[in-house]
Amino acid sequence: MFTSIIDTSSGSASLSSILLCMGVALVLGFVVALIYMLTTERYTKNFAITLVILPLLVGIVLLSVNGNLGTSIAVLGTFGLICFRSIPGTSKEISSIFFAMAIGVACAMGQIYYAILFTIVIAIVLVVLSKTSFGVPKPTSRHLKVMIPEDLDYTGVFEDIFSKYTKSHSLQQVKTVNLGSMYLLDYQLELRAPENEKKMIDEMRMRNGNLSITCGIQADKNQEM
Numbered sequence: 001m002f003t004s005i006i007d008t009s010s011g012s013a014s015l016s017s018i019l020l021c022m023g024v025a026l027v028l029g030f031v032v033a034l035i036y037m038l039t040t041e042r043y044t045k046n047f048a049i050t051l052v053i054l055p056l057l058v059g060i061v062l063l064s065v066n067g068n069l070g071t072s073i074a075v076l077g078t079f080g081l082i083c084f085r086s087i088p089g090t091s092k093e094i095s096s097i098f099f100a101m102a103i104g105v106a107c108a109m110g111q112i113y114y115a116i117l118f119t120i121v122i123a124i125v126l127v128v129l130s131k132t133s134f135g136v137p138k139p140t141s142r143h144l145k146v147m148i149p150e151d152l153d154y155t156g157v158f159e160d161i162f163s164k165y166t167k168s169h170s171l172q173q174v175k176t177v178n179l180g181s182m183y184l185l186d187y188q189l190e191l192r193a194p195e196n197e198k199k200m201i202d203e204m205r206m207r208n209g210n211l212s213i214t215c216g217i218q219a220d221k222n223q224e225m
Helices: 015-039 045-064 069-083 091-108 112-131 159-165 194-208
Strands: 141-149 166-177 182-191 213-216
Touching (some): 091 112, 159 194, 182 194
Antiparallel strands (some): 141 213
């Protein structure tokens, strides 16, 4: 359906074809960066610049290895490791990286019309999803973290309170803190009535000796904070 502007049968490409592919990759990199900034509340200039030049860099790598797929995958995987070498990337950042890399691959193969088409389609999908309520947690959903002393049995310590104030609840994680002298319990809840949240916390404070309690809407652990 889509034909490549690069003649792969001869094993070489003209300078004009290469320049056109790299120019399209750079322009589409700008599009990826703009979409990321449009759909993200907080971002950094450095990451936006990275998204702009990444398709061009990927295209250069693919052209330099003469289309060797195995070598290309290894090099591009190294790109991903370098990008997130110090700070874990958010799910949106990782998807943007793959978006930009896919554009670079398509452009390096001479499939510029295909690259333009899927860039437009994915951009529209991302904008629509970000502007709608898709994926937004329920208003009654809560992420609860409670600290209790080590001599308190955490398995059913708050069961009666949860049955009173929540529709459903589940213990997600148990972690020892303060050199093992306390437990940090991580719950996922769905409240019966959000206006009773304070009453629930007050009863839990009486149960855990007024230690730390954190309650809020669940967020992605890797989300920009």
